[in-house]
Amino acid sequence: MLTKRQLLILKEIIRSYTESGTPVGSKSLMASLPVHVSSATIRNDMAALEEAGLIQKTHSSSGRVPSTKGYRYYLDHLVEPAAATPFEIQAIQQGFGGHFYKIDEIVAQSARILSNLTNYTAFSLGPELANIKLTGFRLVPLGNRQVMAILVTNNGNVENQLFTLPPGVASDEVEKAIRIVNDQLVGLTLPEVAKKLNTDVPPMLFKYMDSPDGFLDIFGNVLRQAASERFYVGGRLNLMDYLDDSDVARLKRIFSLIDDDNGDINRLLGPVAGTPDVKVRLGDELTPEVLGDLSVITASYSVGDHGTGMIALLGPTQMPYSKMIGLLEAFRQELAKRLTDYYNHFDG
Amino acid sequence: MLTKRQLLILKEIIRSYTESGTPVGSKSLMASLPVHVSSATIRNDMAALEEAGLIQKTHSSSGRVPSTKGYRYYLDHLVEPAAATPFEIQAIQQGFGGHFYKIDEIVAQSARILSNLTNYTAFSLGPELANIKLTGFRLVPLGNRQVMAILVTNNGNVENQLFTLPPGVASDEVEKAIRIVNDQLVGLTLPEVAKKLNTDVPPMLFKYMDSPDGFLDIFGNVLRQAASERFYVGGRLNLMDYLDDSDVARLKRIFSLIDDDNGDINRLLGPVAGTPDVKVRLGDELTPEVLGDLSVITASYSVGDHGTGMIALLGPTQMPYSKMIGLLEAFRQELAKRLTDYYNHFDG
DNA sequence: GTTAGCACTCAAGAATTAAGAGTGCTAAAA
DNA sequence: TTTTAGCACTCTTAATTCTTGAGTGCTAAC
Numbered sequence: 041m042l043t044k045r046q047l048l049i050l051k052e053i054i055r056s057y058t059e060s061g062t063p064v065g066s067k068s069l070m071a072s073l074p075v076h077v078s079s080a081t082i083r084n085d086m087a088a089l090e091e092a093g094l095i096q097k098t099h100s101s102s103g104r105v106p107s108t109k110g111y112r113y114y115l116d117h118l119v120e121p122a123a124a125t126p127f128e129i130q131a132i133q134q135g136f137g138g139h140f141y142k143i144d145e146i147v148a149q150s151a152r153i154l155s156n157l158t159n160y161t162a163f164s165l166g167p168e169l170a171n172i173k174l175t176g177f178r179l180v181p182l183g184n185r186q187v188m189a190i191l192v193t194n195n196g197n198v199e200n201q202l203f204t205l206p207p208g209v210a211s212d213e214v215e216k217a218i219r220i221v222n223d224q225l226v227g228l229t230l231p232e233v234a235k236k237l238n239t240d241v242p243p244m245l246f247k248y249m250d251s252p253d254g255f256l257d258i259f260g261n262v263l264r265q266a267a268s269e270r271f272y273v274g275g276r277l278n279l280m281d282y283l284d285d286s287d288v289a290r291l292k293r294i295f296s297l298i299d300d301d302n303g304d305i306n307r308l309l310g311p312v313a314g315t316p317d318v319k320v321r322l323g324d325e326l327t328p329e330v331l332g333d334l335s336v337i338t339a340s341y342s343v344g345d346h347g348t349g350m351i352a353l354l355g356p357t358q359m360p361y362s363k364m365i366g367l368l369e370a371f372r373q374e375l376a377k378r379l380t381d382y383y384n385h386f387d388g
Numbered sequence: 389m390l391t392k393r394q395l396l397i398l399k400e401i402i403r404s405y406t407e408s409g410t411p412v413g414s415k416s417l418m419a420s421l422p423v424h425v426s427s428a429t430i431r432n433d434m435a436a437l438e439e440a441g442l443i444q445k446t447h448s449s450s451g452r453v454p455s456t457k458g459y460r461y462y463l464d465h466l467v468e469p470a471a472a473t474p475f476e477i478q479a480i481q482q483g484f485g486g487h488f489y490k491i492d493e494i495v496a497q498s499a500r501i502l503s504n505l506t507n508y509t510a511f512s513l514g515p516e517l518a519n520i521k522l523t524g525f526r527l528v529p530l531g532n533r534q535v536m537a538i539l540v541t542n543n544g545n546v547e548n549q550l551f552t553l554p555p556g557v558a559s560d561e562v563e564k565a566i567r568i569v570n571d572q573l574v575g576l577t578l579p580e581v582a583k584k585l586n587t588d589v590p591p592m593l594f595k596y597m598d599s600p601d602g603f604l605d606i607f608g609n610v611l612r613q614a615a616s617e618r619f620y621v622g623g624r625l626n627l628m629d630y631l632d633d634s635d636v637a638r639l640k641r642i643f644s645l646i647d648d649d650n651g652d653i654n655r656l657l658g659p660v661a662g663t664p665d666v667k668v669r670l671g672d673e674l675t676p677e678v679l680g681d682l683s684v685i686t687a688s689y690s691v692g693d694h695g696t697g698m699i700a701l702l703g704p705t706q707m708p709y710s711k712m713i714g715l716l717e718a719f720r721q722e723l724a725k726r727l728t729d730y731y732n733h734f735d736g
Numbered sequence: 737g738t739t740a741g742c743a744c745t746c747a748a749g750a751a752t753t754a755a756g757a758g759t760g761c762t763a764a765a766a
Numbered sequence: 767t768t769t770t771a772g773c774a775c776t777c778t779t780a781a782t783t784c785t786t787g788a789g790t791g792c793t794a795a796c
Contacts, residue, residue, distance in 0.1 A: 065758050078770050083759070101759050101776040141534075141550040180528055182540045186489075188548065192530045198550055200536065202489040277647075280640045288636075292628045299625075413789050426739050431790070449745040449790050739796070745789085752783070759776075766769070 042092060045075060046085045050094055051118050054106045058358045063103030108323030111335075111357060115320050122362045124370035131157055132374050143167070143197050146382065148272040150351055150375055155275025158364065160282065160355035161298070162274040165309060167347035167379065169267055172197070174233050177221050177259065179214060187214075191262045193230065195346060195383065199266040206254045216248040217255050230267045237263065271305065273298055282356040283334075293330050304328055309338055309352050318368050322357050333357050337364055341372040343379040351375065390440060393423060394433045398442055399466050402454050406706045411451030456671035459683075459705060463668050470710045472718035479505055480722050491515070491545050494730065496620040498699055498723055503623025506712065508630065508703035509646070510622045513657060515695035515727065517615055520545070522581050525569050525607065527562060535562075539610045541578065543694060543731065547614040554602045564596040565603050578615045585611065619653065621646055630704045631682075641678050652676055657686055657700050666716050670705050681705050685712055689720040691727040699723065 052073055056064045066079040066086060073082070086104055089095045094110035097103070106114070124132075135153035140146045147166045154162035178190040185205045192198050205214070224241065225233050237260060245252035276298060283291055297304060307327045310319075322335040337359075338352040351372060353364060390398075400421055404412045414427040414434060421430070434452055437443045442458035445451070454462070472480075483501035488494045495514045502510035524540040533553045540546050553562070572589065573581050585608060593600035624646060631639055645652060655675045658667075670683040685707070686700040699720060701712060 063758090067758080079758095080770050080772090081768080084769085087760080097759085099777055101757080102778080103758065141552060175531065178528060178530075180526060180538065182526075182538070182546060183523060184544070186540075186544065186546070188538060188546060190528065190530070190536060192534075196532070196534065198530060198534070198536065200548055202546055204489060277640055277643050280636050285634075285636050288628050288633050288639075292625055295625055411789090415789080427789095428739050428741095428791095429737080432738085435791080445790085447746055449788080450747080451789065737796105739794100741793090741795100742791105744791085747788095748786090750783100750785080752781100754781080755779090757776105757778090759774105761774090762772090764769105764771080766767100 042088065043085070045077070046089055047118060048073065048075065049082060049085050050089055050106070050110060050114065053089075053095055053104055054111070054114050057105055058360050061358065063098055063105050065103035068103075108357075111322055115361060119361050119365065121318075121366040121369060124367050128157060128367060129370060129374075132371060136374070136378050140382065143195055143379070143382065144270050144272075146375075146378055147270065147349065150371070151272040151274030153274075154351060154353065154368075154371060155278060157367065158353060158355070159275070159278050160353050160359070161276060161278050163305070163309060163350075163352040163354070164272045164274075165306075165350040165352075166270045167195070167343050167349040169230055169269070169347070171345065171347055172230050174226050174228055174230060176226060177218060177262075179218055179258075181211065187258075189258050189262045191259075191266050193266060196385075197266060199262050201258075201262050201265065203258050213249045214255065217245055217252065220244055220248070221259065230263065234263060234267060269306070279354075290330065297328055297330060308336060308354075309350050318365050318372070320361065320365070335359055337361075337368055339368040339372045341376040341379070343376055343383060346379070346383055349379075390436065391433070393425070394437055395466060396421065396423065397430060397433050398437055398454070398458060398462065401437075401443060401452055402458070402462050405453055406708050409706065411446055411453050413451035416451075456705075459670055463709060467710050467713065469666075469714040469717060472715050476505060476715060477718060477722075480719060484722070484726050488730065491543055491727070491730065492618050492620075494723075494726055495618065495697065498719070499620040499622030501622075502699060502701065502716075502719060503626060505715065506701060506703070507623070507626050508701050508707070509624060509626050511653070511657060511698075511700040511702070512620045512622075513654075513698040513700075514618045515543070515691050515697040517578055517617070517695070519693065519695055520578050521575055522573050522578060524574060525566060525610075527566055527606075529559065535606075537606050537610045539607075539614050541614060544733075545614060547610050549606075549610050549613065551606050557597070557599075557602060561597045562603065565593055565600065568592050568596070569607065578611065582611060582615065617654070627702075638678065645676055645678060656684060656702075657698050666713050666720070668709065668713070683707055685709075685716055687716040687720045689724040689727070691724055691731060694727070694731055697727075 049069060052069060053064045056068070056072060066082040069082050070077070070079045086095065089110075090097070090104065094107060094113055095104040096107045098105055132153055135149060135156070136146070140149070144166055147164045151162045151164040154164070173194040174191070175194045176192040180188045180190065182188060185207075187203050187205055188200055189203060190198060190200045221241070224244070225236060228236070237256070242252060242256065245255065249255065276295065279291065279294060283294070308331070310321070318337060318339040320335060320337050326332075326334065326336060331354075333356070334354060335357045336352055336354050338350055340348050340350045342348040351368065353368065355364070397417060400417060401412045404416065404420060414430040417430050418425070418427045434443065437458075438445070438452065442455060442461055443452040444455045446453055480501055483497060483504070484494070488497070492514055495512045499510045499512040502512070521542040522539070523542045526538040528536045528538065530536060533555075535551050535553055536548055537551060538546060538548045569589070572592070573584060576584070585604070590600060590604065593603065597603065624643065627639065627642060631642070656679070658669070666685060666687040668683060668685045674680075674682065674684060679702075681704070682702060683705045684700055684702050686698055688696050688698045690696040699716065701716065703712070
């Protein structure tokens with residue numbers, strides 16, 4: 041069992057290591073601890089902490105550094121989130137100052153604000169899509185057989201894509217097809233729409249069109265765009281500041297991981313559903329193992345019954361957790377408020 | 389005056405240094421030169437080349453390395469472009485294999501192909517806009533006062549942006565405003581449109597609308613989007629491979645330079661108009677001086693009377709120039725062909 | 737003009753040394 | 767039983783020296 045003083049020492053080692061980045065020795069601890077004991081006593085306590093696996097040496101006669109397990113313990117039992125400062129609150133609000141025409145613009149902006157504020161790398165994921173409904177589908181002819189397909193959903197999201205009509209298709213046929221889509225599919229959730237698109241819709245279209253494949257492709261494409269989870273990154277380049285300078289190869293691998301949006305990064309953020317609070321993952325809790333000695337703080341936000349989204353921060357394991365946790369706590373509330381406002385603008 | 393053999397030596401030094409990355413000494417030159425002379429003779433010639441400022445030592449008793457001036461001379465007089473290999477030609481054609489719905493998709497794809505092929509960083513800039521004409525402007529209402537503004541130009545480019553109509557504006561007023569825009573502005577080039585937007589258009593709109601400012605904002609916004617030069621980058625991360633590993637700070641600065649699209653990079657590519665061939669710039673010919681020891685190969689392409697665009701390659705000064713120049717030569721032709729095809733599809 | 741020979745230079749890596757921070761352990765003090 | 771002083775020991779880091787080898791410039795002979 042660990043004594044009170046030992047935990048105090050653990051906490052102080054973490055604080056000091058976060059600040060200085062160098063291993064912490066018994067002498068410097070003597071100066072910075074609130075209780076006053078000799079360095080020999082501290083050494084004894086440190087031995088106990090090391091025995092428990094919470095701290096470790098970098099070599100046999102060095103100062104101590106928190107271990108992954110030590111951070112875990114600290115985060116589970118010791119950390120005290122620091123409330124966001126007025127300055128930070130203001131910076132957040134200022135970041136959301138402009139006018140937004142899309143949900144995704146707000147979400148994307150979140151990642152930017154967060155990375156600016158922390159100098160780490162920030163991620164944001166829009167509210168999940170389970171409850172989002174199709175409210176309309178258009179094809180706007182632009183001349184030269186170009187058409188723009190537009191898909192609108194009840195969360196105010198709008199997707200569009202440009203197409204060229206295949207020569208075989210007549211425009212009045214297309215008109216009818218659109219009417220069918222709107223009659224049959226508006227009001228359904230996007231997953232339901234996707235399902236019907238494969239089953240019920242094609243037979244109906246066959247009544248009006250010889251080869252509805254081209255049309256289905258177009259619609260399916262835009263639908264997929266609207267249904268894909270939108271994932272934003274801010275402060276990519278900050279990686280270079282907090283990652284070990286020397287290992288450029290690793291740097292490159294992490295960059296690719298972030299940029300090649302192949303779902304791996306979703307594993308990073310973890311399940312969106314679940315606990316609505318702030319959570320830290322580090323060490324082998326992080327699945328893409330390139331991330332090794334990094335740390336991820338995730339925070340989910342929920343927007344009434346419009347679903348749940350997520351924001352996250354990637355940084356070094358030696359993050360000032362209490363500060364970052366407090367900041368993310370404030371941020372998720374602010375973001376939820378903004379998004380709720382945005383939705384009300386549509387519902388009301 | 390330099391002798392034939394001395395130029396041969398310069399050429400071989402550049403070739404060898406490009407390949408190995410290490411300074412080249414008289415002995416190894418003796419082995420790789422086509423003519424057979426002793427190392428002492430070569431040393432004499434090297435002294436002459438150094439005297440002329442074309443090569444230099446890294447320290448008083450090291451082998452020689454080409455100087456900026458040496459590269460310049462090489463590029464101006466000695467280099468023999470190597471024709472692109474069948475493999476490369478095929479890779480280019482394969483890269484352009486898919487179907488494209490926008491000019492910009494082709495241009496963007498160019499940067500990707502080129503960076504994949506070379507493992508350097510590639511840039512592409514779409515054909516200039518001087519001759520591009522407005523062919524139509526739409527506002528598509530999407531419900532909830534949301535509208536999508538769509539602007540179409542005669543090069544098949546389509547820009548769109550989402551807006552929320554200000555409460556004061558009635559939809560029939562908007563209809564009329566759109567008709568005016570289309571009547572008055574279609575057929576003009578984008579610069580002309582931009583000019584009229586400030587002079588002739590507002591008075592006309594005042595006849596039909598109380599406060600045309602909102603409408604003008606929307607139109608101006610989309611117009612600006614369409615008129616902004618589109619600039620694409622491929623292979624950003626390759627920077628990490630060919631840049632000095634140690635200096636992460638510089639790496640970061642160059643990344644920011646590339647990403648923050650603030651026109652500096654346009655200086656990098658240089659004037660789009662002018663010579664339609666391939667051109668290399670290096671050393672102090674490169675304006676953002678962070679690029680210091682790097683090298684940029686630019687190549688312009690022209691698409692009939694639809695204007696001129698540019699592709700470029702950023703890499704280390706020790707690039708295999710003959711190969712890269714040949715590759716870019718092939719690429720600009722292929723790209724011009726693709727774009728011409730694309731335009732014909734509209735014109736014809 | 738070209739070449740062999742030779743003394744000289746310098747970078748880069750290996751080996752050595754010195755200093756200093758920190759530890760563990762023991763035995764005495766509280 | 768807990769805390770403390772003292773001390774020998776460990777290991778990193780930085781500075782210093784040593785060694786090796788690639789390469790040069792110069793001179794004198796070919």
